[in-house]
Amino acid sequence: MSDTQDRPTDEPDTDQQLDGEYDPETVEPNWQQQWVEDETYAYDVDADTRYSIDTPPPTVSGNLHMGHLYQFTLQDFVARYRRMKEGTVYFPFGYDDNGIASERLTERELGINHSDYERREFQEKCRDVCQDYEDAFTKDIQSLAISVDWDNTYKTIEPRVQRTSQLSFLDLYEQGREYQQRAPTIWCPDCETAISQVEQEDLNKHTKFNDIAFDIVETGDGSDGDQFTISTTRPELLPACVSVFVHPDDDENQHLVGGTARVPLFGQEVPIIEDDRVDLETGSGLVMCCTFGDQTDIEWYQAHDLDLRIAIDESGTMTDVADEYEGLTTHEAREAIIEDLDDAGYLLESRDHEHTVQVHERCDEEVEYLVTEQWYVKLLDKKDEYLEAGREMDWFPDKMFTRYEHWIEGLEWDWCISRQRDSGIPFPVWYCDDCGEIIFADRDELPVDPLSDDPPVDACPECGHSEFVPEEDVFDTWATSSLTPLINAGWDWDDGEFTYDNPELYPSNLRPQGHDIISFWLFHTVIKCYEHTDEVPFEHVMINGMVLDENREAMSKSKGNVIAPSEVLENFPVDAARYWAAGTSIGDDFPYRKGDLEAGERLLQKLWNASRLVDQLTPQAGTVEEVPETELAEIDRWLLAELDETVDLVTERFENYEFSKARTELRDFFWSTFCDDYLEIAKQRLDSGPNPSTEFTLVRAHRTFLKLFAPLLPHITEELWTRVYGEEASVHTSDWPTAGGYEADLQAGETAMAVISALRGYKSDNGLALNAPLSNVKIFGHVGEFAEPVAEAMHVDEIEATEDEPEITTEISGVDLDYSLVGPEFGNEVGDIDAAIEAGEFEVDGDSLLVGGEYELGADMFEIERTRIYSGEGQMIETEHAVVIVQE
């Protein structure tokens, strides 16, 4: 590392030149601290224009990973661009710390179980554990230069958010969008709570497929019968068996339908019924129905009005229905029952089997289906409306809308929002102990906890009874996190109506999030906000992909391929990591790539060195005077005109969240046009004394580059902005650049740059130093006023440029056809034309081309390809639009 970097950053000195190498190790942490101290990213309520981002609040469940780094960096590109473009940005930060994830973290961290504590006590422990993680997380986010406004943060467990969440519950109930029902529910026996459809996922498990004999009590048609076989993976459900099903096409077992069977060991007699939902391919073709083993059991239970036999309780323990097995866990009961079946001669076979089971995504425990009383939000009756709501938002990339669409189309359950957990936001609800009437909290009193607060009435309005039972359940965590746009806008209830602290923040401009939670966070947010406000919560939705390892595989602890951000940042500057993150196509999964980090590091070095040169060439950089366009030298105007195009292009890229293209196009223009070409020219022009036109151009271009790079590379641009120009205000709060309306002969410029490039190649090929003089160069082509700059940059003594044809002999070597014109005109004769040209059977006749004596092609359809032969002094080089003759 350089030892010349001990300059204090708080004393900008415009006269002091940049020197040495860029030292991100000290520069980056300095600025991160400075930005937080200066509140550089504070939201300005009074600004005329603004942009708001509904930041995803991470669940507090562990440490920062690459996904966080990637996702928050993408959001930060938008935030920084918009802050410069619009003036101010609302970029808050939240922690989602009220759900099962943080409960399980607390249990893990402290080695405790929630059921051993009072709810209050356990909640306190959760808060403490979460607080530590949140503090560490905040530091991490700051060290990534995420430009969050740290004055606007929230936690989903804090009282203000609890109030919002309970308010939402009451409003949806009043609108008739919620109901309470006792029904089969998806249940996690490990977490001991109801869960919703989205929280379950598939898992392949090894298990045993058991063939069990059932005694026939009587057959359906009175024929003889002794036993039949049922294949099941879940023998512990035998006590809950309420019927046996036969498929209508199952000829072999048709005689059983209408009969009765006896369940082994438990003895209950159950009906044998016909139903086409039986899977003929699996097992014996006969299936037992238990209340409940899976969703089909629920359907059968409802369709055939079967008995209810509940053999498993909330904790996955066998009930008294299981007779002697009562008190065993389901796993223990399974073992015991198989053994006893075997002893009794009812177990015919037990074989290995692999199948897919539904598990709770948080703990991988197999779900059960229990009949319990739960609260639901209605979804199924408004699918079409919610689809339409999704269409009202702009999706980036738009293909991600399909996921939202399919999720809604596939919905089969209303949303169960009650959870039997400790850490969460309570339902603001009590029940009359006598008649069961539901008593809701007053909106003005929220937040309430029915476990410690009294209901708002002394007597039941229905029956007059004065004893009440509190609702003990808490909300599903998504019931609260689906309100983030409203939390950000300060949605509240005051004086009999809904209000906003910051009405300008709703709807939000942008919802950024991963594609994995479209069906969780995005869907639930859209429907809840839509029901509360009658409008969709977002203008744009930006969906990011997942971070993969270098072999394009998902990072996971079990694969051991997880890369920690801290590991990356030990070896690379944050700006380099951001350069990598900008390499994505939005929505696609994105591999970690060391090469990109290295390329980012090189760009930082290039930017630093180019800035050093600009700084050296323009001693008065901070105070350079604007030169009117009419007084600018042609070459300077050309650079500024090219820059205009890049400004427009990069702006459009940011508007469309095309960070990868913004990065590539900006880098290319900066590196090849500005550094390779223009700086070389400027260097020579300023060599011969002061030149206001070039100095102004250098400064204008350089300042523009710093701004364009600022969203992607916030540290180095800030450092240069301050040091080169002595600016006191941050580059990140400066205005986004706009095109200056410069006009120049871009075609001539392009040709001239190609000539420079060709001369550079000539010198390289001929073993000459780049600064070696060339005595004479002739350019045949349109380079306008740029011959002189070319001569300066390439150290040419004498240069001549002419648009005349070069004084060389040519030989026709072929014909290039414009197939977009020739094709439609000649159709399937194109093959003949090609063949004739190939055979040399063509001649030029004035403006047209005669081919094979048969076809006549117009002037716009072809171009004659010539080989140039030069035998004069010097050497000929060809570029696309010019021929150059060089003499050393």
Added chain:
RNA sequence: GGGUUUGUGGUCUAGUUCGGUUAUGACACCUCCUUGACAUGGAGGAGGCCGGCAGUUCAAAUCUGCCCAAACCCA
């Protein structure tokens, strides 16, 4: 099992909406060059016929169909 998305040189990627001449760029690789901002630089080179097959067309990476592979979502 169904659906969605993706499949371009060793790696990553542009181009695919509205088919059209030599398929873009970066990283890695090879050769040459100490040039006074930068060797984390510059010049040059090799490497792909666009997952596979079939079709439409004068013309297909680009359109259609089928197949294969991967990821995700849902059964």
